[in-house]
Amino acid sequence: MILRLVWENVRFRPMRTLLSLMLIGMSVNIILTLVGITQGFVADMRRRSAGTGADVMVRPTGSSFGTGTNNTIPPTYVGYFGKQPHVVVSTGIMQVAAGRVFDMISGIDQAAFERMSGGLDFQEGHGFVKPRDAIVDTDYAAQLHLHVGSQLKLQNQMWTVCGIVGTGKLGHIFVRLEDLRDVTGATGLGQIYLKVDRPENVDSVVAALKATPQLADYPIFSMKEWLDLTSVDNISGVSIFLDVIIGFGVCTCILVVLMSMYLAVLQRTREIGILKSLGATKRLVMTLVLGESIVAGIGGTIAGILLSFLARQVLKTFVPASLPVAIVIGWWPKAGAIAIASALVGALYPGWKAVRQDPIEALAHE
Amino acid sequence: MSNGNVPENIIHLRDLRKVYKSGKVSVEALRGVNLDVPKGEFLSLVGPSGSGKSTLFHIVGGLTPPTSGEVIVGGIDVGKVSDAKRTELRRTSVAFVFQKFNLLPNLTARDNIRTALYIAGRPLDKFEDELRNVLELLGIEGRLDHRPSEMSGGEQQRVAIARALATGPAILLADEPTGNLDTANSQAVLNLLRDLNERLGQTILMITHNDEAAAYGHRIVHMRDGQIAG
Numbered sequence: 001m002i003l004r005l006v007w008e009n010v011r012f013r014p015m016r017t018l019l020s021l022m023l024i025g026m027s028v029n030i031i032l033t034l035v036g037i038t039q040g041f042v043a044d045m046r047r048r049s050a051g052t053g054a055d056v057m058v059r060p061t062g063s064s065f066g067t068g069t070n071n072t073i074p075p076t077y078v079g080y081f082g083k084q085p086h087v088v089v090s091t092g093i094m095q096v097a098a099g100r101v102f103d104m105i106s107g108i109d110q111a112a113f114e115r116m117s118g119g120l121d122f123q124e125g126h127g128f129v130k131p132r133d134a135i136v137d138t139d140y141a142a143q144l145h146l147h148v149g150s151q152l153k154l155q156n157q158m159w160t161v162c163g164i165v166g167t168g169k170l171g172h173i174f175v176r177l178e179d180l181r182d183v184t185g186a187t188g189l190g191q192i193y194l195k196v197d198r199p200e201n202v203d204s205v206v207a208a209l210k211a212t213p214q215l216a217d218y219p220i221f222s223m224k225e226w227l228d229l230t231s232v233d234n235i236s237g238v239s240i241f242l243d244v245i246i247g248f249g250v251c252t253c254i255l256v257v258l259m260s261m262y263l264a265v266l267q268r269t270r271e272i273g274i275l276k277s278l279g280a281t282k283r284l285v286m287t288l289v290l291g292e293s294i295v296a297g298i299g300g301t302i303a304g305i306l307l308s309f310l311a312r313q314v315l316k317t318f319v320p321a322s323l324p325v326a327i328v329i330g331w332w333p334k335a336g337a338i339a340i341a342s343a344l345v346g347a348l349y350p351g352w353k354a355v356r357q358d359p360i361e362a363l364a365h366e
Numbered sequence: 367m368s369n370g371n372v373p374e375n376i377i378h379l380r381d382l383r384k385v386y387k388s389g390k391v392s393v394e395a396l397r398g399v400n401l402d403v404p405k406g407e408f409l410s411l412v413g414p415s416g417s418g419k420s421t422l423f424h425i426v427g428g429l430t431p432p433t434s435g436e437v438i439v440g441g442i443d444v445g446k447v448s449d450a451k452r453t454e455l456r457r458t459s460v461a462f463v464f465q466k467f468n469l470l471p472n473l474t475a476r477d478n479i480r481t482a483l484y485i486a487g488r489p490l491d492k493f494e495d496e497l498r499n500v501l502e503l504l505g506i507e508g509r510l511d512h513r514p515s516e517m518s519g520g521e522q523q524r525v526a527i528a529r530a531l532a533t534g535p536a537i538l539l540a541d542e543p544t545g546n547l548d549t550a551n552s553q554a555v556l557n558l559l560r561d562l563n564e565r566l567g568q569t570i571l572m573i574t575h576n577d578e579a580a581a582y583g584h585r586i587v588h589m590r591d592g593q594i595a596g
Contacts, residue, residue, distance in 0.1 A: 276453070
């Protein structure tokens with residue numbers, strides 16, 4: 001009967017119920033979408049790192065996983081690594097911000113990079129021909145509506161798109177290494193990738209490099225190790241970011257439900273009086289208010305999940321390269337628990353008001 | 367309380383007083399009311415606005431405690447028990463019929479009755495069999511799936527009476543039950559109350575302004591200025 005009463009209350013005022021669900025759904029959606037962006041970003045990073053085809057990665061001194069790179073590795077090291085036993089390809093890359101949030105330009109030696117990665121998958125155009133040529137992947141081309149011959153402003157310079165390649169190899173924007181050096185004035189490299197002749201030799205190559213005294217300060221990873229490290233927990237600040245977002249989501253849910261249930265209790269003053277005149281206990285009155293908030297929490301979660309698909313589609317349409325969004329199903333129960341718990345907390349005060357309602361005054365309420 | 371052939375008093379009021387305070391102003395709504403209502407009686411309580419009859423109704427129904435005095439309702443001293451006990455009294459011993467019907471607007475007539483049964487801790491599934499006589503008497507068997515907004519005032523009041531009787535209360539408190547009804551429906555409801563009293567032995571305390579309505583009771587008690595006037 002409690003379920004019936006709760007359900008009929010929810011059904012009786014459909015517009016208020018719908019608004020509450022949508023507002024809770026927005027909070028849930030914000031949590032799910034931002035978690036999806038974070039996870040999607042990390043998954044994209046993993047995919048693109050794996051797409052380089054490299055077996056070993058050497059990072060600049062002073063860098064670690066989860067921090068940005070600095071372009072300080074001497075270029076001469078590329079040749080040095082290339083001469084090590086079992087190393088068949090050694091190539092250095094340079095990475096700088098493109099000037100848009102999250103977008104990086106990768107300066108590459110195209111021939112060496114293609115040998116390592118198995119070749120760039122050209123969908124349109126060709127490789128670098130002249131200075132200030134740029135290659136972009138299909139995601140970035142879709143995001144900025146680029147075609148071969150399009151002009152692109154990067155690092156305050158105009159570049160010409162010479163080729164569009166399939167996504168998933170290192171980055172979204174490639175330029176010639178020497179062009180990027182020229183534009184930035186930097187001479188060092190951000191990373192050196194090595195390809196090893198056979199997979200079983202990777203560990204011995206990494207061990208040998210780590211044992212080299214001159215390389216003692218350089219973080220050296222096998223790609224397997226690097227990919228294992230590529231997770232949300234290992235990227236500095238991301239966990240805090242998520243906690244802050246969840247905190248905002250919780251606060252919003254609480255306020256939405258508080259407002260909604262407070263209005264519901266005010267609207268239903270007379271009905272609460274009727275229930276009390278029938279002998280309804282304080283516990284029953286509180287249960288009905290909390291029950292309604294649970295329905296709002298569950299409905300809001302479903303609305304939030306549906307909205308997260310919509311948000312993903314919107315982001316995928318407009319910024320597929322900059323904000324890759326994943327649908328993180330594992331977060332649905334968490335988001336649901338957050339929404340329901342917040343809804344319950346938000347309903348406590350209205351519930352208390354309902355419980356404290358004087359039955360005579362409530363019955364006299366018009 | 368039973369004593370030989372003397373009927374048991376189901377309501378027993380002695381020196382009942384109620385003072386409402388609003389800021390520094392005190393209003394004495396009841397000024398020493400003495401009243402006994404035997405079990406099975408249909409009592410009409412008549413008085414002008416402000417005479418204290420509604421306050422008396424609320425105290426007897428356990429909706430508010432008295433300021434002082436003795437209020438024994440169904441063997442419970444309402445003035446000395448906790449709020450929870452008064453809630454229990456409303457759940458088990460008294461039931462209300464209001465002028466404005468006070469049905470839950472979002473529920474059908476059936477669910478309004480089932481809600482009262484649920485609150486009273488009674489089984490819900492067989493109520494139509496158990497209440498067949500009452501439902502027939504009230505003539506609402508065909509209206510059970512309708513919401514209050516889909517019913518006339520007379521029908522709503524009959525559903526309210528069914529809801530009140532569903533839990534088998536010792537006392538039915540009716541506050542101006544015909545106040546919102548036309549003449550035909552008023553007479554129908556009053557006849558119903560008298561029938562319920564005569565056929566089921568239901569104790570009824572009815573508040574009314576209307577002398578004609580009051581005449582349906584066995585006894586008429588007048589109230590004036592917070593006291594029983596006769």
